[in-house]
Amino acid sequence: MDASHGFLDPATLAVHSGRDDLAALGVHALPLDLSTTYPVIDAELAASDLDAWTEGTEDARRNPIYARLYNPTVGRFEQAMAVLERAEAAVAFATGMGALTAVLLALPAGRRHVVGVRPLYGTSDHLLASGLLGTTVTWAAPDEVEGAITPDTGLVVMETPQNPTVTLVDIAAVVRQAGPVPVLVDNTFATPVLQNPLAHGASIVLHSATKAIGGHGDAMGGVVACGEEFAARLRQVRVATGALLHPMGAYHLHRGLPTLHVRVREMQATATELARRLAAHSGVERVYHPSLPGADPAGLVGTQMRGPGTMLAFEVSGGPAAARALLSNVRVATHAVSLGSVDTLIQHPASLTHRIMDAADREEWGISPSLVRMSVGLEAAADLWADLALALEAAAASAPSNVSSAGHAIPSA
Ligand SMILES: *Cc1c(COP(=O)(O)O)cnc(C)c1O
Numbered sequence: 001m002d003a004s005h006g007f008l009d010p011a012t013l014a015v016h017s018g019r020d021d022l023a024a025l026g027v028h029a030l031p032l033d034l035s036t037t038y039p040v041i042d043a044e045l046a047a048s049d050l051d052a053w054t055e056g057t058e059d060a061r062r063n064p065i066y067a068r069l070y071n072p073t074v075g076r077f078e079q080a081m082a083v084l085e086r087a088e089a090a091v092a093f094a095t096g097m098g099a100l101t102a103v104l105l106a107l108p109a110g111r112r113h114v115v116g117v118r119p120l121y122g123t124s125d126h127l128l129a130s131g132l133l134g135t136t137v138t139w140a141a142p143d144e145v146e147g148a149i150t151p152d153t154g155l156v157v158m159e160t161p162q163n164p165t166v167t168l169v170d171i172a173a174v175v176r177q178a179g180p181v182p183v184l185v186d187n188t189f190a191t192p193v194l195q196n197p198l199a200h201g202a203s204i205v206l207h208s209a210t211k212a213i214g215g216h217g218d219a220m221g222g223v224v225a226c227g228e229e230f231a232a233r234l235r236q237v238r239v240a241t242g243a244l245l246h247p248m249g250a251y252h253l254h255r256g257l258p259t260l261h262v263r264v265r266e267m268q269a270t271a272t273e274l275a276r277r278l279a280a281h282s283g284v285e286r287v288y289h290p291s292l293p294g295a296d297p298a299g300l301v302g303t304q305m306r307g308p309g310t311m312l313a314f315e316v317s318g319g320p321a322a323a324r325a326l327l328s329n330v331r332v333a334t335h336a337v338s339l340g341s342v343d344t345l346i347q348h349p350a351s352l353t354h355r356i357m358d359a360a361d362r363e364e365w366g367i368s369p370s371l372v373r374m375s376v377g378l379e380a381a382a383d384l385w386a387d388l389a390l391a392l393e394a395a396a397a398s399a400p401s402n403v404s405s406a407g408h409a410i411p412s413a
Contacts, residue, residue, distance in 0.1 A: 010084060010192070010193070010261070011261040013080075013083050013084060014080075014084060014193075014257045014258055014260050014261055015257075015258040017079065017080040017083040017084065017257075018076040018077055018078075018079040018080030018081075018083070018254060018257075019076065019080075020079075021060070021076075030073065030076065030251055030254055030255065031072075031073065032073050032247055032248065032251045033071060033072050033073050033247055034247055034248070035064075035067060035071075036066070036067045037065075037066055037067070038063055038064050038065055038066070040063065040065070041063070045063070046063055046065060049062040049063045049064075049065055050065050050069070053065065053069035053070055053235075053239060054069070054236065054239050055232070055236065056231070056232030056233060056234070056235035056236040056239070057232065057235075058075075058089065058228075058231070058232075058235065060072060060075050067244070067247075068238075068239060068242055068244060069239055071244075071247050071250070073247040073250045073251055073254075074092050074244070074245050074247055074250040076250070076254060077092060077223075077245070077250040077251075077253055077254040078090040078091060078092050078223070080254060080257055081192075081207070081209075081213075081223045081225055082225055084192040084257070084260075085187070085192050085196055085197075085198060085205050085225035086196050086198055086199060087198055087205065087225035087226055087227070088226070088227050088228040088231065089225070089226065089227070089228045089231035090223050090224065090225040090226075090231070091223070091224050091226075091231050091234040091235055091238065092209070092221060092222065092223050092245040092250060092253075093221070093222040093223070093224070093238065093243045093244070093245055094220065094221065094222065094243045094244055094245055094246070094249075095208070095210065095220050095221065095222050095243070096121075096188065096206065096207065096208025096209070096210060096211075096221075096222035097123055097124075097127065097208075097222065098222050098243035099206055099207075099208075099222030099223060099224050099243075100124055100127060100206060100222070101127070101133065101241075101243065102224065102234050102237045102238060102241070102243060103155070103184060103204065103206065103224060103234070104127070104133045104135050104155075105133060105237045105241065106230065106233040106234055106236075106237050107135070107154040107155060108154060110152060111152060111153065111154030111155075112134060112135045112136065112152065112154055113135070113136050113137075113138070113150055113152040113153045113154065114128055114135050114136070114137045114138075114153070114154065114155045114156070114157055115137070115138050115139075115140050115145055115148040115149060115153055115155070115156045115157070115178075115181075116128050116137050116138070116139050116140070116156075116157050116158075117139075117140055117141070117142055117145065117156065117157065117158035117159070117169060117174065118139050118140075118141070118361075118365045119159075119162050119163060119164070119165060119354070119365040119366065119367060120157065120158075120159055120162075120163065120186070121159065121163045121186065121188070121208075121353070122163075122349075122353045122354040122355065122356045122357060123356065124157070124159075124186065125354075125356070125357055126356045126357070128157065129357075136152075138150075142158070142169045142170065142173065142174055143173075143177075145174050145177040145178060146177035146178075146179075149177075149178065149179065149181055153181050154181065154182075155181065155182055155183075155184055155204075156174060156178045156181055156182070156183045156184065157184050157186070158171070158174055158183065158184070158185055158186070159185065159186040159188075159189065160185065160189075160190065160195075160300075160304075160305075161189045161190060161290065161305075161309055161311060162189075163188075163189060163353070163373075164313050164349040164353065164354065164367060164371065164373040165288050165313060165365075165366045165367065165371075166189070166288045166289055166290065166309065166311050166312060166313050167288070167295075167366075168290055168296055168298065168300045168301070168304070168305065170298050170300060170304065171183070171185055171197050171200040171201065171202055171304060172200045172201050172304070175200065175201035175202060176201075182202075182203035182204055182230075183201070183202045183203055183204070184202065184203070184204040184205070184206055185197035185202045185204070185205055185206070186206045186207075186208075187205045187206065187207055188206070188207050188208045188211050188212070188339075188340070189309060189310075189311050189339075190305055190309060191207075191212045191213070191260065191264050191340070192260075193260055193261050193264040193265070193306070194264060194268075194305050194306045194307050194309060195304060195305045195306065198225070200304055203226060203227065203230070204224060204225070204226045204230065205224070205225040205226070206222070206223070206224055207222065207223045207224075207225075208221075208222055209221035209222060209223050209253045210222070210338065210340075211338065211339050211340030211341075211375075212260065212263065212264060212310070212339070212340030212341075213253055213256055213257065213260065213340070214252055214253045214256045214340075215256040215259065215260065215263055215340060215341060215342060216252070216256060216341060216342055217338065217341040217342070217343070218252060219248075219249045219252035219253055219256075220249060221245045221249045221250065221253050222245075263342065263378065264310060265307075266378055267310035267376045267377060267378060268307050268308065268309055268310050268376075269381075270376050270377075270378075270379075270381040270384065271289060271291075271308070271309065271310050271311065271312050271374075271376040272289065272291045272308060273381045273385075274312060274374070274376060274381065274384060274385060274388065275287055275289035275291055275292055275308075275312045276291070276292070277385055277388075278312070278314050278388070279292055281389075281392060282317070283316065283317050283318075283322075283392040283393070283395060283396045284314050284315065284316060284317060284392065285314075285315040285316070285317050285370070286314065286315040287312065287313075287314040287315075288312060288313040288314065289308055289309075289311075289312040289313075290305070290308035290309060291308035295308075296308075310339075310340070310375065310376050311339060311373070311374070311375055311376070312373075312374050312376065313349075313371055313372065313373045313374065314371070314372055314374075315368050315370045315371050315372075316370050316372060316392070316395050317370075317395075317396070318370070318395060318396065318398070319369065319370045320348075320350065320369040320370055321398055322370065322395040322396065322398055323348050323369070323370045323371070323372050323395070324348060324351075325391075325394050325395040325397070325398035326372060326391045326392060326394065326395035327346060327347070327348055327372065327391075328394075329390065329391040329394035329395070330346055330387055330388070330391045331387055331390075331391075332344065332379055332383050332384055332386075332387035333345065333346045333374070333377075333384065333387055333388075334346070335347060337352050337353055338375070339373075339375030340375060341375065341377060342377050342378045343377040343378070343379065344374065344375065344376055344377035344379055344384055345374070345375045345377070346372060346373070346374045346375075347372070347373055348371070348372055348373075349362075349367050349371055349372075349373050350362060350367060350368075350369045350371065353373070354367050
């Protein structure tokens with residue numbers, strides 16, 4: 001990356017990064033290279049290139065040899081993500097879970113104990129809780145990390161904003177407690193537009209690029225941004241295990257980056273407006289969004305995070321039945337998992353994204369059975385509010401709280 005890029009605004013970098021070699025190639029849009037193999041010109045040179053790739057060395061000038069070793073379309077996307085996360089390097093994978101898997105496989109022998117700050121994304125929680133990859137886990141609240149570290153701890157895993165409650169965790173405070181142990185921050189919810197965890201002392205940033213990075217709900221991917229030494233380990237793991245980001249996926253994800261800033265800013269403004277309206281609605285018990293009074297006691301919005309974000313959650317009065325009624329009555333928003341897309345997605349974590357967790361654990365970590373999570377899209381705020389208001393009416397009509405003490409249903413308006 002050109003050194004002068006350090007002086008450019010991140011919004012400008014999002015438009016231009018990972019495209020440095022295009023002019024020399026004589027093209028302007030991102031080229032898509034679908035080759036699975038590459039012609040060998042010089043056998044000796046090819047052998048040394050192959051050695052370099054399997055050792056995790058990154059050098060776009062080498063012959064890729066075979067697509068599991070390197071792909072230039074993926075390489076450009078990685079370069080752009082490294083710039084946006086202000087990291088030395090980024091390594092891309094088929095999915096966010098593929099990326100987390102590679103991180104866990106790359107932990108050194110004897111350092112395979114992980115401290116997990118709950119709540120995490122449901123499948124990340126499951127991957128750690130199940131010990132599927134030979135790691136062990138100790139769960140900790142953000143202020144219990146120090147006490148959970150042992151001589152075998154190789155990683156602390158955290159998310160902020162947390163999923164699905166959108167609570168903020170102080171990255172620097174966790175890093176201080178972790179001491180020499182690297183801290184991984186899942187930055188999927190915040191995106192590099194709103195937060196750069198490495199600037200607060202984290203060592204590793206993880207993205208499910210499936211979400212806001214791609215932003216159009218049509219490509220899966222995962223990215224780890226970190227120092228070059230750990231990136232080389234990750235590339236070794238990727239060459240050996242093959243959880244590659246397909247070049248078509250990399251093309252779509254990279255194509256999403258130039259609009260990332262405008263999408264996130266617009267979606268955040270609408271999320272803030274909806275949070276304010278929901279908080280004043282009688283059919284809603286509690287709203288979670290960092291913009292609301294009291295939601296950010298540590299003052300992390302404006303210091304750690306450049307805004308309150310695009311995700312919100314709320315507890316519907318009337319319990320899980322009312323929450324489900326709300327979801328089957330939205331018309332502009334789509335009842336679906338995933339997030340960060342141009343369109344609004346709404347879902348019930350206890351039934352879907354966090355179903356894989358123990359019910360008792362869900363309760364303990366604030367994931368109430370009446371909680372609904374919403375990823376705000378680019379629709380007009382007024383249309384989204386009208387949609388929610390009608391769905392909340394339907395939820396109120398279905399709620400058991402409309403049953404009087406004598407057991408008779410009160411007809412609802
Ligand atoms: C979706 C998601 C993941 C997993 O990513 P996939 O691309 O679905 O594998 C991890 N963390 C968070 C916060 C997510 O939202």
